[in-house]
Amino acid sequence: MADARSEMLTGWSRTAPSAATVVSVSSDTEVDDLLAHAGERGIIARGLGRSYGDAAQNAGGTVLDGLSLADVIDVDVARDTVRVAAGISFDTLMRFVVPLGFFVPVTPGTRLVTVGGALAADVHGKNHHVDGSLANHVEAFTLHTPKGVVTVTPDSDPELFWGTAGAMGLTGVVTEVVLRLLPVETSLLRTRNERCHDLDTVMARMLDDDADYRYSVAWIDCLASGTSLGRSILSRGDHAQRDELPPKHRAKPLHFDPQARIGAPPWAPNGLLNRASIAIFNELWYRVSPRLHGGGFETISSFFHPLDGVREWNRLYGSRGFLQYQYVVPDDAHAAVRRSVEMLSHARAASFLAVLKRFGAQNPGPLSFPAPGWTLALDIPATVPGLAQLLDDLDELVADVGGRVYLAKDSRLRPELLPVMYPDLPRFAELRARVDPAGVLQSDLRRRLGLP
Amino acid sequence: MQDSLGSVQSVLVLGAGSDIAHATLRALVKRRARTIVLAAREPASLVPLAEELRALGADKVETIAFDARDTEHHAALIDDVFGRVGDIDLALLAFGVLGDQAQAERDPDAAVDIARVNYLGSVSVGVPLAQKMRAQGHGAIVAMSSVAGERARRSNFVYGSSKAGMDAFFQGLGDSLVGSGVKVMIVRPGFVHTKMTEGMDPAPLSTTADAVAVAIVHGLERGSETVWVPPTLRYVMSALRHVPRPIFRKLPI
Ligand SMILES: Cc1cc2nc3c(=O)[nH]c(=O)nc-3n(C[C@H](O)[C@H](O)[C@H](O)COP(=O)(O)OP(=O)(O)OC[C@H]3O[C@@H](n4cnc5c(N)ncnc54)[C@H](O)[C@@H]3O)c2cc1C
Numbered sequence: 068m069a070d071a072r073s074e075m076l077t078g079w080s081r082t083a084p085s086a087a088t089v090v091s092v093s094s095d096t097e098v099d100d101l102l103a104h105a106g107e108r109g110i111i112a113r114g115l116g117r118s119y120g121d122a123a124q125n126a127g128g129t130v131l132d133g134l135s136l137a138d139v140i141d142v143d144v145a146r147d148t149v150r151v152a153a154g155i156s157f158d159t160l161m162r163f164v165v166p167l168g169f170f171v172p173v174t175p176g177t178r179l180v181t182v183g184g185a186l187a188a189d190v191h192g193k194n195h196h197v198d199g200s201l202a203n204h205v206e207a208f209t210l211h212t213p214k215g216v217v218t219v220t221p222d223s224d225p226e227l228f229w230g231t232a233g234a235m236g237l238t239g240v241v242t243e244v245v246l247r248l249l250p251v252e253t254s255l256l257r258t259r260n261e262r263c264h265d266l267d268t269v270m271a272r273m274l275d276d277d278a279d280y281r282y283s284v285a286w287i288d289c290l291a292s293g294t295s296l297g298r299s300i301l302s303r304g305d306h307a308q309r310d311e312l313p314p315k316h317r318a319k320p321l322h323f324d325p326q327a328r329i330g331a332p333p334w335a336p337n338g339l340l341n342r343a344s345i346a347i348f349n350e351l352w353y354r355v356s357p358r359l360h361g362g363g364f365e366t367i368s369s370f371f372h373p374l375d376g377v378r379e380w381n382r383l384y385g386s387r388g389f390l391q392y393q394y395v396v397p398d399d400a401h402a403a404v405r406r407s408v409e410m411l412s413h414a415r416a417a418s419f420l421a422v423l424k425r426f427g428a429q430n431p432g433p434l435s436f437p438a439p440g441w442t443l444a445l446d447i448p449a450t451v452p453g454l455a456q457l458l459d460d461l462d463e464l465v466a467d468v469g470g471r472v473y474l475a476k477d478s479r480l481r482p483e484l485l486p487v488m489y490p491d492l493p494r495f496a497e498l499r500a501r502v503d504p505a506g507v508l509q510s511d512l513r514r515r516l517g518l519p
Numbered sequence: 520m521q522d523s524l525g526s527v528q529s530v531l532v533l534g535a536g537s538d539i540a541h542a543t544l545r546a547l548v549k550r551r552a553r554t555i556v557l558a559a560r561e562p563a564s565l566v567p568l569a570e571e572l573r574a575l576g577a578d579k580v581e582t583i584a585f586d587a588r589d590t591e592h593h594a595a596l597i598d599d600v601f602g603r604v605g606d607i608d609l610a611l612l613a614f615g616v617l618g619d620q621a622q623a624e625r626d627p628d629a630a631v632d633i634a635r636v637n638y639l640g641s642v643s644v645g646v647p648l649a650q651k652m653r654a655q656g657h658g659a660i661v662a663m664s665s666v667a668g669e670r671a672r673r674s675n676f677v678y679g680s681s682k683a684g685m686d687a688f689f690q691g692l693g694d695s696l697v698g699s700g701v702k703v704m705i706v707r708p709g710f711v712h713t714k715m716t717e718g719m720d721p722a723p724l725s726t727t728a729d730a731v732a733v734a735i736v737h738g739l740e741r742g743s744e745t746v747w748v749p750p751t752l753r754y755v756m757s758a759l760r761h762v763p764r765p766i767f768r769k770l771p772i
Binding site: 080455 | 520524528606700742
């Protein structure tokens, strides 16, 4: 029998804890067993708990910990694909495939997510404007639903395939994924950073030539105001080719062995990351960054996953945690982006990381977050006064221009806005009625937002 | 569900007729609360409140009969509410009687009635509530205690002792619920200007129902275990607790 224990769970932002029975499963039959015998408060899968909000929590019910299902990594070099267990982390996967000359098609800002969790959120990376999100690179996955086990491809069952991408675990438990990999010659990136002194400049630069780079992102200092409102560092890059490498890297072009350099202390005083300390950080980051790497070569970990260098950095926000807020608005909503940065700057809402990037084409997933336009992501300490109202106002602004917030990061959206932001919700409701008519799949996110 | 900033979506209020309940509900509905169950001795008297909450944006407001004295019916009532409404994110226990101290000193029935409502009623409601919330894996119980329960005074020790009992009960209940996802928050206001205290001489550091509501919302946001209104009472009371009895009983409080 699978090992079960009662646990308090939160997302990465450490807010809104709830208690559930966590069951570690070690075989596919145990997954099916749990789905068949879930109690009335249902069941949800959990990966590495890196979604910020309550998507991988199920108060009073069962949470399936699928990490122990993680033993398959099977690369098909001829077809550039990998068959991988859903419980495997991107970290493990990259350590395996990078030395073989492959990169993952899409990576979020941390490697410490599972393949299952990444598909459930349909994650995007710095390359969305050219490559789309994760589901765009998935050939097939194995899904355990309350109605049985299916192997799903975009052709075999398009509704279920795209409906699972971004559904935050509500279509079933993914146990295996076949992913197309990106062949690379080296494990380094050729990067270019530039300082932009205000928001209009950075947005104009991104519109001009983002298309010339596979990866692009801008770090905005949300505390800057007046004429420097939106000052930022635009950072872009491409996989380096072997013959571009500096001589010292040529011997081991595919070397990949990132280490976490430091760990955050298990406790931190509340208020350590306050407006003053964040302002200092932002100032330093703005001044030092371009000089550090104005152009040159960076490792995968420093370019894509800088935060993974500090283990459990979320603890730095103290016991009340923090929030992540991410929205996307259409291309023509330039003014809404500006307005949102003004609102944040005006509220002096200290944001440690504000990341602006452009999304490319949308995929057919009814709950998939990325859509063409501008996306802004922020971390904000939960202690900022007036935060609830500020974020409600931002939601309204975003919804008004046809934008939406990211469910993997949400922890506080007003439920009434969900159907406005995700107009394809009725399609998702139909899918849910088909694969889980009895409502076995349940999560705190689902209860809070009234997801179908 | 309670969200990451402490806002709740469904609320059960026992003793919904009180001014404090009214002010708190208004504040909660302005945030996220959409499902509200109002319980009081005379549910008909709650209709205007229900209307007001609907106008503020609540989409499901129910009124039910609840008498804190009918302890034998409490478990069934709680069962029924959870069965019909589903998850309750927040249960606010706002019932209580002040009673008449002079009468209570003469008439044992009057004294017992105060204890029955304030203490027994809380216990008989608190136990099934905790059980239901433990099963749902989340939730908050907010218990309206009183500064009077911190140290019973000569001038209203019957009321004070009943609040002391209920306060101690909820402290213990909160401890028993650690790790269950359920939190208990005890609110200790000083003298509140309400219907209940109309015509009485306000004590120093008196407050209003609106201030109590703000403190409750703020406490939920912070995940507090104890909330004093006004906050300075915490320090005043911690000093008063250590005043020797011969002096304490003579203090003009
Ligand atoms: C520092 C940091 C940076 C990030 N950067 C980005 C970014 O750049 N882009 C981006 O898109 N996201 C980003 N994220 C969000 C993160 O990629 C997603 O939240 C991801 O879903 C987390 O995966 P996980 O394995 O931790 O899943 P969990 O958080 O444990 O679960 C997330 C969801 O996946 C579901 N799930 C997990 N496993 C399975 C399974 N086997 N089958 C079905 N459903 C499952 C859960 O039910 C839940 O709904 C970032 C997060 C952090 C902490």
